[in-house]
Amino acid sequence: MFVKVCGLRTPETVDAAVEAGADAVGFVFAPGSVRLISADGAAPLVARVPDGVETVGVFRRQPIDEVLLLAREAGVGTIQLHGDEPEDHFARAAEAGFRTIRAISAARFTAAGHAGDERLLIDATVPGSGTTFSPADLPVPPTVDWLLAGGLRPDNVAGLIAAFGPSGVDVSSGVESAPGVKDPALIRAFLAAARA
Numbered sequence: 001m002f003v004k005v006c007g008l009r010t011p012e013t014v015d016a017a018v019e020a021g022a023d024a025v026g027f028v029f030a031p032g033s034v035r036l037i038s039a040d041g042a043a044p045l046v047a048r049v050p051d052g053v054e055t056v057g058v059f060r061r062q063p064i065d066e067v068l069l070l071a072r073e074a075g076v077g078t079i080q081l082h083g084d085e086p087e088d089h090f091a092r093a094a095e096a097g098f099r100t101i102r103a104i105s106a107a108r109f110t111a112a113g114h115a116g117d118e119r120l121l122i123d124a125t126v127p128g129s130g131t132t133f134s135p136a137d138l139p140v141p142p143t144v145d146w147l148l149a150g151g152l153r154p155d156n157v158a159g160l161i162a163a164f165g166p167s168g169v170d171v172s173s174g175v176e177s178a179p180g181v182k183d184p185a186l187i188r189a190f191l192a193a194a195r196a
């Protein structure tokens, strides 16, 4: 089970995620997010992530030139586009040497439209809102590897993995003590529950 912990903003919580065994850590560069971090702020956090743990920059409806600039400045290896971005944004990111994750809401998932993506993340309608969705909200069941996001918490992640059968999970609000404030103990509890 691939596990991504998203919206990190401090060295302590980056270390907690890495030490708990996260496969990927995310940094949110989407304007308006309570988890927003600058490229300058993220760079030293990215630098402390060991090889083998993926570093993901999260973007939403930003010009692709801005996305590439911020991703390079922060030093992340993966670009996650979270706002129905056009195909050429994914192509530009891949051409620039980044891995990509396409994040879409459950209601907008279509198997044919996304089968070729490097990675697919299916989320609730409002990203980072801590809202869950159910398998019935997916228009069709995914037949490709995908990451489940949306309202996952230490106490519900095992049940939602069983219900959906994703290849990985992504969490943000569910490991916070307040909006935008990650809690190392909740991060550890989430990793343990997702892997149990």
Ligand SMILES: O=C(O)c1ccccc1NCC(=O)[C@H](O)[C@H](O)COP(=O)(O)O
Pocket (backbone or CB within 6 Å): 006, 007, 026, 028, 030, 033, 034, 035, 058, 059, 060, 082, 123, 124, 126, 127, 128, 129, 130, 131, 149, 150, 151, 152, 170, 171, 172, 173, 174
């Ligand atoms: O987290 C945000 O604030 C955010 C804002 C804008 C675009 C994307 C954002 N988050 C992306 C993620 O990958 C979140 O981890 C995902 O939406 C799940 O969030 P949550 O329901 O809070 O666990």
